[in-house]
Amino acid sequence: MDPILVTYVYRTIYNCSVTSPPTDLTSVRHRSVTPGLLVVLALLSAIAPFATDLYLPSFPQMTSELSASATEVQLSLTAFLVGVAVGQLIFGPLSDRFGRMRPLVIGAVVCLLASVVTALAPTIGVLVAARLVQGCAGAAGMVIGRAVISDLARGVAAARAFSLMMIVGGVAPIIAPLLGSVFSTTIGWRGSMWFITALVLVMLVSVLVVVRETHTAERRAAAREARTGGGAIRELAQRAFIGNVVAFAFGFAVMMAYISASPFVYQTMIGLTPVQYAIAFGINAIGLVSVSALSARLARTVPVQRLLGIGLALILVATLALLALVLTSAPLWLLALPIFVAVASLGLVMGNATAGALSAVRTTAGLGSALLGALQFGVGALVSPLVSVAGETSALPLAVIMATCAVIATLGYLAARPRTPRTGAAARP
Known part of the structure; x- marks a missing residue:
């Protein structure tokens, strides 16, 4: 991710601090959507555009190296998008039941392992399967990131936080194709996959360092009562x-x-x-x-x-x-x-x-x-x-x-x- 972009996002958020903690639970009343947290959540949401756009210029190269048809290579993109859609339906409810951190970390770890497999995939079948898992697990960051903001901010503060996240979300589709064009002629499609792997690793480390549990035991208990009733x-x-x-x-x-x-x-x-x-x-x-x-x-x-x-x-x-x-x-x-x-x-x-x-x-x-x-x-x-x-x-x-x-x-x-x-x-x- 461009450090200039991250700095701009940080300063923008700092100048208009997003603080609107929930009023129903004193255990999270002191927390807010800090600049560091918002940057990490924005990076989590950027996995999809990077994982889809970065390797598109390398499709012709992949068909030759993997002895696959254009349709089969395109299926690797479809599998990722299907995984993202399904993964959100899996990790969203899990985060309501078990808290945000555990599903988020598990999703990031599985996404990291799947990303390694995509870079080492010997056949198109292995690549498609790994991309499906990568999308499903990577969706954890996207869906839980939004839930974390919802835990800590409401109304105006939440709107400002989500709008600021769009800054990174809007730039990622520009950076990814440009990098992909360079990578396709230098390090190839496997290099692009290793770049995605490195990005997922950075996200995992950032989650462990910056993100804390926002869906507390009290909040989860209230949610269980709401579901029962x-x-x-x-x-x-x-x-x-x-x-x-x-x-x-x-x-x-x-x-x-x-x-x-x-x-x-x-x-x-x-x-x-x-x-x-x-x-x-x-x-x-x-x-x-x-x-x-x-x-x-x-x-x-x-x-x-x-x-x-x-x-x-x-x-x-x-x-x-x-x-x-x-x-x-x-x-x-x-x-x-x-x-x-x-x-x-x-x-x-x-x-x-x-x-x-x-x-x-x-x-x-x-x-x-x-x-x-x-x-x-x-x-x-x-x-x-x-x-x-x-x-x-x-x-x-x-x-x-x-x-x-x-x-x-x-x-x-x-x-x-x-x-x-x-x-x-x-x-x-």
């Missing part, structure tokens, strides 16, 4: 949770649709060179990172739900503008403008929607985080292949999918808003 189901069935999860997942789907179609849109349709495409991709990511940082600061004075609503409104307008440009056969270079607005505006959506969802599930934050992450990757995996159904020369599927996802995300936001009682209702007997 049906409180967990009532929490997960709340409009605030479901609506924010929908807003988060389909907001993420807007970004996944863009990422999947971006090589064709920018290079095949607009005509950019690979270097120009990398610059355009980077500009969009910088927009996302910048708006995420802005969201973290605005959350001190602007209600979280209002920031979320503004972000979704901007995305909806941008995606509808993109659809209009495609339908009117406007100059193709104009497509880059609404795409930038839509991607950058996600900085107002992802962190705030996560905070809104997890703030609604106080006793089942692990399970809530698991459902959030599983739907995120499930919807993302669903929309990614759909953007190319009309071939590489039409942006219509991309525009339709981005606009549709924006509409669904907005409906989720509207459903999550608290209902305002009618005038005079309070006076009724």
Whole structure:
């Protein structure tokens, strides 16, 4: 991870300290989302983009060395993503029952061992199996990291913390492909796998040094009582949770649709060179990172739900503008403008929607985080292949999918808003 980026995140957090400890348990009342903890949790969330994007440029090399087809090599990526989705559903509930630390450490250790196997894999079958385990175990850091923030912060503080995590999450997809391009011609795909292994080792050590248990025995006991009395189901069935999860997942789907179609849109349709495409991709990511940082600061004075609503409104307008440009056969270079607005505006959506969802599930934050992450990757995996159904020369599927996802995300936001009682209702007997 770029030390300059980590320093920037640290200083940004330090200047706007995130402190909103829970008020229900005195055992964690003195704790807060410290800068060091937030950086470690952000690194845990970065495992997915590094593990997916870093070795993509080496696919041709892998087909030759492993005597595998392109489809079989692609299966190693699919296996990892499936593992991430399933792993969140496993480790989230486990962290509610046994605390955050034990499942987190176990997941990191298993992920480290699986990463070693991926680097040494003699056949494509071994590689695919190891990648499945790697994704499943690596998901522990992603799902439990969100739960840890939910344990220590609520409302505005949680929204600021999740928005700051987006800074690292937004930059990782830029760094990974660039490093992967360099590694593919120097140390090869196995070197890329060893780099991922080293990154997982750093994460494991960071967890052991920085992270402490936040889901205490008292909190776990309260959660067990809630499950016995049906409180967990009532929490997960709340409009605030479901609506924010929908807003988060389909907001993420807007970004996944863009990422999947971006090589064709920018290079095949607009005509950019690979270097120009990398610059355009980077500009969009910088927009996302910048708006995420802005969201973290605005959350001190602007209600979280209002920031979320503004972000979704901007995305909806941008995606509808993109659809209009495609339908009117406007100059193709104009497509880059609404795409930038839509991607950058996600900085107002992802962190705030996560905070809104997890703030609604106080006793089942692990399970809530698991459902959030599983739907995120499930919807993302669903929309990614759909953007190319009309071939590489039409942006219509991309525009339709981005606009549709924006509409669904907005409906989720509207459903999550608290209902305002009618005038005079309070006076009724």
